[in-house]
Amino acid sequence: MHVLVRGAGVAGLTLAHELVRAGVRVTVCDTRSGPAGSASWLAGGMLAPWCERESAEEPVLTLGKSAADWWEATLPGHVLRNGTLVVAPARDRAELDRFAARTSGHEWLEGEAVTALEPDLAGRFRRGLFFRGEAHLDPRRALTALVEGLRKAGVRFVCEMEVEADRIADCTGMAAADPELRGVRGEMLILRTQEINLSRPVRLLHPRIPVYIVPRADHHFMVGATMIESDDAGPISARSMMELLNAAYSLHPAFAEAKIVETGAGVRPAYPDNLPRVKRTPEGISVNGFYRHGFLLSPAMAREAATLILNERVEVFDEAHG
Ligand SMILES: Cc1cc2nc3c(=O)[nH]c(=O)nc-3n(C[C@H](O)[C@H](O)[C@H](O)COP(=O)(O)OP(=O)(O)OC[C@H]3O[C@@H](n4cnc5c(N)ncnc54)[C@H](O)[C@@H]3O)c2cc1C
Numbered sequence: 489m490h491v492l493v494r495g496a497g498v499a500g501l502t503l504a505h506e507l508v509r510a511g512v513r514v515t516v517c518d519t520r521s522g523p524a525g526s527a528s529w530l531a532g533g534m535l536a537p538w539c540e541r542e543s544a545e546e547p548v549l550t551l552g553k554s555a556a557d558w559w560e561a562t563l564p565g566h567v568l569r570n571g572t573l574v575v576a577p578a579r580d581r582a583e584l585d586r587f588a589a590r591t592s593g594h595e596w597l598e599g600e601a602v603t604a605l606e607p608d609l610a611g612r613f614r615r616g617l618f619f620r621g622e623a624h625l626d627p628r629r630a631l632t633a634l635v636e637g638l639r640k641a642g643v644r645f646v647c648e649m650e651v652e653a654d655r656i657a658d659c660t661g662m663a664a665a666d667p668e669l670r671g672v673r674g675e676m677l678i679l680r681t682q683e684i685n686l687s688r689p690v691r692l693l694h695p696r697i698p699v700y701i702v703p704r705a706d707h708h709f710m711v712g713a714t715m716i717e718s719d720d721a722g723p724i725s726a727r728s729m730m731e732l733l734n735a736a737y738s739l740h741p742a743f744a745e746a747k748i749v750e751t752g753a754g755v756r757p758a759y760p761d762n763l764p765r766v767k768r769t770p771e772g773i774s775v776n777g778f779y780r781h782g783f784l785l786s787p788a789m790a791r792e793a794a795t796l797i798l799n800e801r802v803e804v805f806d807e808a809h810g
Pocket residue numbers: 494495496497498499500517518519520523526527528529530531532533534535649659660661662663664673674675676712713714753754755756757775776777778779780781782783784785
């Protein structure tokens with residue numbers, strides 16, 4: 489069987505990986521020549537099912553718990569299992585209680601315990617929530633490594649859309665012709681500073697604009713992200729830029745001297761319940777609607793989608809052989 493995967497974002501690449509593992513011939517096509525610019529390229533790379541449960545449905549936790557293991561097994565060395573720290577400015581301490589009440593898998597940290605975890609935040613936050621089981625990765629390194637691994641395994645990457653295949657898997661995100669999908673715009677920044685070190689994603693709660701900062705290699709920090717009901721992928725707005733920078737500054741004033749290395753806006757494809765779906769289509773399947781959880785949920789959805797394609801193959805084989 490030959491499957492054409494349309495879309496080389498995290499949804500398409502994880503599915504291609506699962507299919508190749510099962511011995512299926514795969515071609516991946518994308519309208520872009522590389523992954524830069526897709527929603528996946530702009531992601532924070534947090535694998536944070538317990539934190540996300542604060543505003544997400546139960547499947548995000550149940551399906552997302554195994555994501556870090558999948559990424560580690562697929563791309564050894566890419567996953568950092570340092571947990572997530574959640575803090576709030578003194579005036580928003582009630583936000584921390586509310587967050588704790590809506591989530592599980594955390595432990596309370598008081599005073600010195602916050603400092604022990606992140607020494608550069610010494611004296612800034614008297615309480616925090618630590619989600620020990622969570623992890624993160626650098627999405628750009630992960631996507632690039634997935635492509636490399638797939639190429640080595642014989643997968644062809646093409647730009648043309650018309651490729652003969654037995655089945656087509658549509659993983660084109662917002663470009664998919666699915667009237668149920670809507671866009672949720674997410675703006676982000678990448679800052680660089682040597683003045684502060686963090687070992688894990690830190691979420692700063694705020695009633696209006698909760699933000700997170702994800703440390704990356706070479707003193708880079710991803711600051712994200714807005715959540716705007718819009719499919720506009722245009723440049724970041726001045727307001728969002730100010731809010732994200734303000735949040736970074738309130739986490740630590742050293743961010744005021746950071747260099748702004750990059751700004752970006754991606755559109756998260758989402759279904760009405762904000763949960764991803766594997767759907768049958770006339771040509772095969774579609775895997776879409778990852779919303780805030782592309783890296784978190786694509787492993788589970790890729791397994792489900794690959795199983796559907798493979799079972800279909802068994803059904804077709806059975807029919808052909810009586
Ligand atoms: C700022 C931000 C932060 C985020 N942080 C996180 C996070 O920390 N953790 C997490 O799990 N998720 C996060 N997400 C969500 C995650 O990025 C998305 O859920 C995910 O990227 C969706 O992946 P996708 O492959 O469905 O879509 P995309 O990444 O958009 O990929 C779709 C691909 O299809 C291609 N395409 C379009 N049309 C065609 C066509 N006709 N034929 C072939 N190819 C086509 C596009 O070029 C693109 O490469 C974040 C998102 C944003 C915007």
